[in-house]
Amino acid sequence: MYAITEPDPIAQDQIAALPLDAVRYLAEVFALLETAPWAGKPSNPAKPEGNLRIMPFGTGGLVTYLVLEQQREVYIVRVQWLSIA
Template sequence: MYQLTLDPVAEDQITAVPKEALRPLAELFTLLETAPWSGQPYNPANPKANMLTHAFGERGLATYMVLEEQREVYLIRVEWP
């Protein structure tokens, strides 16, 4: 299991997502704590990098880093256009 840590910017972005995004976002958090490598590479040219993105809900996108040695997922940004 991985510890999920939120960047302060991500925390602010989470407070701004609409109500319908909260449940899919919570489900994503659970997934990131158990299977963080399930996301897509942030940079497709470097597919083995530890910076990833993961879609959630109908339009959401989370950007995060997997810090394997610390067993931590650091959530950088949450977007809901």
């Protein structure tokens, strides 16, 4: 099991600004990251073993996170949400 550490301050602001339905989807991603953080795609396809990963969520979200394998931790770097009006 991996621990999700306190997110980056910018990611904290991004999470706080999410609409309620997006927060539900994000909670599902966090639950997955606790057990399978390597399930996300590498942020750089040229480095498939890289520890900076991305994972989509909901209908317009993307989480960028860092897997700290030795510490068994996940550090949330950014949370983006595209609102389609």
